[in-house]
Amino acid sequence: MTTSATTTGATRLTLRDVTRTYPNGVRALRGVSLDIGPGLYGLLGPNGAGKSSLMRTIATLQPMDAGRITFDGRDILDDVTAHRARLGYLPQDFGVYPGLSALVLLDHLAQLKGLAERRTRRAQVEALLQQVNLWEHRHRAVSGYSGGMRQRFGIAQALLGDPQLLIVDEPTAGLDPAERSRFYNLLSAVGDQVVVILSTHIVEDVRQLCRRMAIIVDGEVRCEGIPDELVGELDGRVWTRTVERHAAPPRLDGQLLSTTLHAGTTRLRVLAEAAPDAASVTTEPTLDDVYFRVTGAVID
Amino acid sequence: MPRSLLPAVIGFEWRYQTRRLTFAASAALLALVPFATVATGFGPPSLAVNSPYIIVETTALLTLVSVFVLPLLCIGAAVRDDEYRMRELIGATPVSPGALLGGRLVGVVLAGGLLQLLAMAALAALPFAVAVPDGRVAPFRLLPYAWSMLVFVLPNLLLCTALLYVIAAWSRSTLATFVASIGIYCGYFVTALMVDSPLMAGTRPPTPELLARVAVLDPFGLSAFFEQSRYWTPDERSSRLPALTGHLLLNRALVLAASGLLLVPLHWLDRRARHRSLTRAVARARQALRPESAQATDTPTMATPLSPRERVTPSPAAWWRTSGAALRLEVALLAQSWPLRALLVLWAAVMAIEAFGQLGGGEYGTRLLASSAVMADAVPTALWLVGTLSAHYFASEVVWRERSLRFDGIRDATPVASTSLLVGKLGALLLPVALTVVGFGTAMAVHVVAGGLPVEWRVYGAHVATSLVPLFVTTLLAVALQLLAGNRWLGLFVGLLLAYVAKDGATLGLEHPLLRFGAAPTLRWSDLDGFGAPLASFVAWQALWALGALVLVGLAAALWPRGAVSPWLERLRALPDAARRTLTPHGRMALGGAALLFVAAYGTMAHRTIVVTGWQSQADDVAWRAAYERAYRRLAGTPQPVIVHADLHIALEPELRRATFRTALVLENRTAQAIDTLWVMPSRDATDVTVSVADATPRRDARFGVVRLALAHPLAAGARDTLHVSFTLDRGGVRADDFAQDIAANGTFVRSMTFLPTLGYQPRHELPADEAELRAQHALGVATPTLLPAAASDSLMAIVRARGTEPSWLTVHTTVSTSEDQVAIAPGDLVREWRERGRRFFTYHLDTPGTPVLAVASGRYDVVRRVHDGLTVELYHHQPHGVQAERIVEIAASSVQRLQQHFGAYPHRTLRVVEIPASWGFGAFATTGALFLTESRGMLADAREGDVDLLLRRIGHEVAHQWWGHAVDPLPLEGSLVLVESLAKYGEQLLMEHDHGPDAVLDMLSYDADRYLAGRAESPTLEPTLATVRDEAWMYYGKGTLAFHALRASLGDSALLGALRTLLEREGGTHGAATVTQFVEALRAAAPDDEVRADVDEWFTDRILWDMAADSTAPASAVRTPRGVHIRAQFRVTRRRTDSTGEYAVSADGRRVDVAIVDGVLETPRTLARLRVPVTDGVARVDTVLRGVSPRDAVSLAVLIDPALRHIEQNRSDNRVEIGVPAGASAAGSRNRR
Incomplete structure (x- = not known):
């Protein structure tokens, strides 16, 4: 496990030795410790790594067997209601009540979030619907929205009540590139002082958007830091080797990071201190290389 | 050709359903049903818990319960693809929608069938695995289980599954499927209530027409089963299975057809449901592609930051708002x-x-x-x-x-x-x-x-x-x-x-x-x-x-x-x-x-x-009764005095549902020996009891409430003494159960069995004779018979003659106080009424001895009072129920007048009719000079229409009791209730016929016949004869009524009434000693010939059922002749006797049966001829010439055997044959239709 100190702004969210084992024996989280400051924080990891478990734990939707989580110095379990009052949560997959319009449903959620005064609540709801560009569709049932529109609704509800901690769990799964772009633009507008934890499979999104990131594998933090710095650690150590498609794979010294097909040939990327063989060429490392190095996954 | 995927779908569905926790829970739930029925000894005591009848009935229960389990299977099959979002994955495979739907349906049916099979296996095994009450277990037979499974369970399973699966597939809604299961149950509920299903207690007997209709329509087939088995005796229920014929066969065929029809639109409905999902998905996709949904700017409107920024502040007010x-x-x-x-x-x-x-x-x-x-x-x-x-x-x-x-x-x-x-x-x-x-x-x-x-x-x-x-x-x-x-x-x-x-x-x-x-x-x-x-x-x-x-x-x-x-x-x-x-x-x-x-x-x-409140469980009650018998049965036969006069002071507090009784009872020793000890037992739930008599120290047995009074001076034969008893009855407050309704806020009705104590040993507190196993568990011998055998009548009559009087009639003086807004009624004449301290007081005197069946009532009554020929008739009724008040008074008065003509003078100056609450289980109750009518079973009868004039029936019956029960009070022997209840029913017949004609009597008798036949079927023991009847209400109300109706025809009213008047004269009053044996002898003596005597014997001392049916081998004919229409028809006539050896055929040869020829067209047929036809070789042949028939027009006639219901049959639907007589002078019309 790795701990870290933030380099931009003070830590607001602290996780220490967070552990959770499910009743069926699966160890979802094993002593996760992180310090997260304001801004976007990316969580990467393969399926079943524990990202969603960690998200739900931070959102107090799932208990932990051990460990502690504090936000702005307060243990989140000391006053769960107060914590949720400062929280915005967009789960990986969600449904909605049938037949209710975005306006009605968002207003209802605003009430559940404790926005009591009707006029100000209404104003916030309308502002958010405009913010997420759903204003024209506000009277339509959310259950009839497309995937992208539904995700925009999801972020709108997560932004109700001016949350200080925003958790978005794989929000762009199933969205086309245009919708993905719009979604990240919305996230970016959230504010610099808000802690935003974003889990995703799309490595490049993390590099572009997130100030810091962590890679979780099998419930453990394997890697944590600033994306560019993590990539920089691999400078000069990543090699590519092109092989004819049906040729036997060569024996290479180093860690095979990935193999990809490209125009009838196979490209191998290898992590090694020196060229693995004569035909290998050094290349610029990417965040994918960092991911594959940490996860040990190899794309065949 | 690609291999069919249907077996794979079925196999998967089977495995999926049977491996789920809900399947196991459903199996456990269904297994509870046989466990509950077997362990509690479901069914009448005369049947083994694994007799064919009980097996079919329990199977029916299983079917009903499974209606709530099947939705789980159907929902799982029809909805899970959408619920778990597998539809696209499944849809992308080569399996056809039809194979998918059909295969899953088959899988559900198989899984449901397995559930039923497991429950049936439990039903078969449990009688041999658990303790069954009274050891009611028969040897195992596979056939009843297999038959029930094939005839009831599987068709019902198919129908319910088809309906629920269709609903689930179409609606994709768990809730809708559950609502459909409730709908199925509602449908059954309605049909069950219409036909008095034994599984739904407390409803009314159905007419044969209604039974037939519902037998076909009942989706569970139970009504058809009950229709067939309604009159089966215990022996039949222990051995027979219903025949898959008639209405049952039609019903099962309809169920299977309906199951198939329900599935016809399944594919189309499923396709519509899929199309709905697809349409929504397409709409969403198109929405995303619409130009307006594309963003004019891809960047958020930074000019409109999230403001106003409102933070969340929890507070009590916020809680109310969010809630x-x-x-x-x-x-x-x-x-x-x-x-x-x-x-x-x-x-x-x-x-x-x-x-x-x-x-x-x-x-x-x-x-x-x-x-x-x-x-x-x-x-x-x-x-x-x-x-x-x-x-x-x-x-x-x-x-x-x-x-x-x-x-x-x-x-x-x-x-x-x-x-x-x-x-x-x-x-x-x-x-x-x-x-x-x-x-x-x-x-x-x-x-x-x-x-x-x-x-x-x-x-x-x-x-x-x-x-x-x-x-x-x-x-x-x-x-x-x-x-x-x-x-x-x-x-x-x-x-x-x-x-x-x-x-x-x-x-x-x-x-x-x-x-x-x-x-x-x-x-x-x-x-x-x-x-x-x-x-x-x-x-x-x-x-x-x-x-x-x-x-x-x-x-x-x-x-x-x-x-x-x-x-x-x-x-x-x-x-x-x-x-x-x-x-x-x-x-x-x-x-x-x-x-x-x-x-x-x-x-x-x-x-x-x-x-x-001293609550007792059933086990406690059994223990109490057993202990009472062990403690006091030794006193049976010990001489005790009888009550000959009662001075009652009753203070009713209706608002509190409480009453205080102070009684002074004059006791007379009517035995031949002195009595030195009194054993007095007030009402079991009385409190604050005091019992005293001069020169005697009372000792109370706290457990049983029996007070022993050892008399310092024994009460000599013929001597009298006064017993003082006071106590309180409190019916108010909170209790677990066992709510007494006698003392009410309005409509108090307290009977003498409550306010008069009993003296000596009381057999009614014993465990009854039919609880033989319980009695054996408590080491008790044979129970005391409630009535002495008929054979003891001679000796008992001798005792009565020797003593001079028996039973113990008494005079009563009653002073009753009640709330100021209420009227109190007590036995006898009202002698005084006054008000005092905000209460109202009444004093009544009954100075002519009457039977010890008394009652006191009180309520906020309106009173209607009329005088007819010196008789005062008073009606005490709840004011809003007065719509029929005048009619009730009229009926009461006219009933007295008419029955006087038959039975002799009415012995009182007043007849009171008092309305009492619906909580009483009887329709009406007669005491000396009064009758008490419950609001729900008479007062609210709609006199505007109906088959039977219920008010006349009720009131006439109770008025008749003034003679039969209160003028003639038979000895406590078997058969005595025939002289009370059956004769009261006879009085009803006389009144009904007078007011409504003989057809109205026949309508009434059909219900009484059904009552007898149904009661006979349920009886755990051999049916008694009328001469030996004990407390079998279906005998004296059912068969007794039919007996007197038949004897009116065979003996004639004159002879019958003559015998009754003689009985009244000789055995009426305080010195009476009427017995049914004596009465039957009188009837036999009045019979003009052997045939009538045979009739009398058959009704009173035998157990005979007749069966008469048109003979299909000899079609009826009607031929025009110059003298008229020559009619020939033939009926098979058989009889069956039941005795201790079983049921067997008895020849009807030598007997004559009634035959009527009626005009078959009219709604109320006109009788054209009546015949008495002898039975020879088991056949009654009709061969007669009918005159007065139109010579030219076509005529439709019907020949009916036993039209006047002079014999009891289980099936009367085949007693009729129709004949068409074509138009013309001498056309031979011969058609035999039933």
């Missing part, structure tokens, strides 16, 4: 729910049927006046059933809605308090409100349409309140269970189980309501007394359970799962932390306080309902 928001949303979602709307429509339809059925719910096919009480009474039972099921189904839907929609993550991450969310879920309370309003609203609408008495809002309001409260408790409990269980299906099962135990847990040994959450007394409305004594207990019990439900709701709030649902034990361990987080300090205090209050209330109820 209100949650509740409003929940109610809105529920109100939009189309399954709920469908349920309400279905419910309204069922209620309308029930309400109209209620109007025809009088006895003997009579109709009732639509009153608020009658109509409101149609609702509660069905409302409880449908409401309870719906509450649990809808609670499971409402509580888990967010998880089903995958909205729970968003909702649970908000700061809303769990208690607010719980308040929202209590929006499910909308459901019982809706059901109650629709139910009673429909009943009221029918009331208005039907006319009758005015609508009384307070009556409907009282019913609404008492129906709604239990449903509220049920709904609270259902919501709490869902949250506490943490699993939808577990919560549902536990909830339904608790509901069953609350209703029927007593049969499982959980007798006391404290052991059954939700148990409360059943309320029955009386226009006189409201809900009566049970109401206070009902309120107390409901308050207790409501408090308990609220505590559970509070716990549920503390354990509300936000986010992931942890295992139950883990949640329980975390309860203190969870409560701290979820509940405010005030909330925790309130929960703790409520829990303590519940415990305190529970303890208080336990003390009150067990200790204070």
